Amino acid sequence: MDSLDEKFLKLGAKNAPGQEVRHNDSAVNYKGKQLTGTPVDFSHGDVDAFTPIPDTLDAFNDGVRIGGEQAYTEYRGSKTIRVDVARKLTNFTGVSTEINADENLILTPGTQGALFLAMGSTVTKGDKVAIVVPDYFANRKLVEFFEGEIVPIELDYIKTTERAGINLNQLEDAFKSGVKLFIFSNPNNPTGVIYSQDEIRDIATLAQKFNVMVIADELYSRQIFDGKEFVHLFAQNIIDRDNIITIMGPSKTESLSGYRLGVAFGSAKIIDRMEKLQAIVSLRTAGYNQAVMKKWFAEPEGWMDKRILQHQAIRDDLISKLRFSSGFEVRPTEAGSYLFPKLPNIDISLEELVKVLRLKASVIVTPGTEFGSQFTNSFRINFSQDHQSAVSAIDRLIKVVEEYHK
């Protein structure tokens, strides 16, 4: 096995959300009969249930009508669109100095594109990278692809309230040991917890003290439940501006994933590198698609509030169902559309359970092991689904788990 074989073995995408169709299911048996009900794919949100921001397709069509100028933008994206997005993000984050559209912002093919470009611009062979466990599964894969060394930081999400639960002592030790980059999602994926004001201030203070670069993935920061406070790391003005990149995008709450749009803003030096890398990765975010960004942060009055309340209501129903069944442990989502419950003891493996859920109950969930090898008794669901279908699917999920309960 050569070094590329090894590298790509670690990049396994088989259990990644959306790849279930590539599984070979011939060897899977399950107890009892198939459970009937509308199939629900909890591995990602259902954009048919929560549809894209109104008039986004019109914005795309307008982009096509603009023609060549919209098709061939700078690699970092159309200047007009960047100016508009920079202004909106300045307002949203409440940062004191305006984000400079020329120097400090790049449009990317989704937030995944932003993460890849940001990591490719900051991580090289042997670099120590601190990542939270659990956190978005691609963070780990990206460090491995760029041959960095992962330094895991615990998140005690399940026992904690009022804060995310990051182990700050561990973070400080990691930074002392020479970590070059810290990457984390806030709100956290997969748990849906928000880092508190204190946690953000402490992270920023440590990063500044030890000169650590930080990538903050704030993809879900517009979908905050129960009126909780959300603190943007870079708006704290604690970390040197050249040492922070923030990532956002309209793929989740705004349901624009099919357009592949994201944005990274922060360090001019890193944004420059990201553009150079973008030039060889895929040239630019699809030109016509960029025009859709005009509709972001320009939703109709009340649209976002309503969407947040609808998700909150689904969350509440799913959590009461899970808590009513014995053995599940779950911390309520504070932001975003994820739940990351712990399972009761069952007599099959997590991998088998995931398959049984899919085949017997028509319910797709993402195994916890995607977020850290220790999460062998957790699973993630994205509850941005048709409300009634999600509730029925959780009923079926609970029924299956109870059948395999030890």
Place this chain on the structure above:
Amino acid sequence: MDSLDEKFLKLGAKNAPGQEVRHNDSAVNYKGKQLTGTPVDFSHGDVDAFTPIPDTLDAFNDGVRIGGEQAYTEYRGSKTIRVDVARKLTNFTGVSTEINADENLILTPGTQGALFLAMGSTVTKGDKVAIVVPDYFANRKLVEFFEGEIVPIELDYIKTTERAGINLNQLEDAFKSGVKLFIFSNPNNPTGVIYSQDEIRDIATLAQKFNVMVIADELYSRQIFDGKEFVHLFAQNIIDRDNIITIMGPSKTESLSGYRLGVAFGSAKIIDRMEKLQAIVSLRTAGYNQAVMKKWFAEPEGWMDKRILQHQAIRDDLISKLRFSSGFEVRPTEAGSYLFPKLPNIDISLEELVKVLRLKASVIVTPGTEFGSQFTNSFRINFSQDHQSAVSAIDRLIKVVEEYHK
């Protein structure tokens, strides 16, 4: 300077097509007065002059109407679309065994996306990679990004007729010296020459003999002039099927660059790796955009023939203008929309000339040095432009060059 600084210095995108807006022009002076005329950006094709395949926007809108299924495809792209594209490429290339849509094909964000994924799946630190000089500038940058070692292969395009002019002895020596991968564009970018049947057979025979992986970038293989023959490397059945990846896409002749669509087909092992890499690079080719592939190879009767003849006519006019002026050397384009003329001796540098052309004559060209450091007296133009504007722009270009003629 750390190793990432060095790496990104080599990735400079400043002189790349489309990035001219980011230049600081304060220090540029030029002889005489500004020349008037419609500005022409020869760095890429003008999709307002040669518009996208009819009804592509309808196909996109249909994709959006499909909804979630089209937004969240497998990372390698929608199965329906892959089946359709595989069938069309089987017919187009005349390969004897049908291309398998499940195992041997991936949709990518443009052909640039395909190149990046293919190189990232085959090149690791220290690997020797043979690249043709001149060839598409990103080939060199990709090898550098993945820390391979470039082994240059000469293309004597300007003195040669009836074949592209690749130095096969040099290629054999390179393969003997342990080259792992050979990447080349056919038709060649920037010269527009086609590799002959003999050249393709010899390349294939050498690659097979020395077990070298080959990436063939055939982006321009539908736009062939003067009824010339075009031979698809992989359809020769000489190279082991696991050792070849072919890349195509509708960004050029079909003017769909604003949608960022491409395709790679070949080795199942490499396509698998490319999908894993795609999963962390940007998840997938934008879902709705994939639907546009339905219109590829399904153009209205006569549409492609007409487009080819229109480009051939522009080529002929530009070449006679260049040849009428003393000192230019140019080989006529055999396929695609590029010309790569050699300049007469001038008393300013190529970099200065490119700036003067832009500021004095409103003509943007790509400096030859993007395609190899030795091409200090060549430039590339993409003549997929409004016919009359292109002719006037070449008149202005010739006038400027004559003013600086030694």
